[in-house]
Amino acid sequence: MDTWIFQKKLSSLKQSHLYRSRKISENTQLIINEQSLINFCSNDYLSLAKHPKIKQAFKQGIDKFSSGAGVHRT
Numbered sequence: 001m002d003t004w005i006f007q008k009k010l011s012s013l014k015q016s017h018l019y020r021s022r023k024i025s026e027n028t029q030l031i032i033n034e035q036s037l038i039n040f041c042s043n044d045y046l047s048l049a050k051h052p053k054i055k056q057a058f059k060q061g062i063d064k065f066s067s068g069a070g071v072h073r074t
Contacts, residue, residue, distance in 0.1 A: 013019040028047050030039050038045055048054045061067075 010019065026042070028039055028042050028045050030037050043049075
């Protein structure tokens with residue numbers, strides 16, 4: 001299929017204000033309308049990703065069970 005069909009559809013969605021885009025933030029807290037909110041969409045909303053005990057447990061888990069990449073986004 002030609003890419004111009006997709007480009008035409010995307011252009012139409014944007015002009016109709018129906019085009020959806022994702023805002024990506026690495027922060028665990030967001031400021032929206034001057035209100036501080038917790039970003040529960042973050043994989044680190046509890047701010048534990050850099051905690052030394054969590055990192056050590058993660059490394060032990062990889063050593064024991066290995067790791068792989070898998071994700072489902074909707």
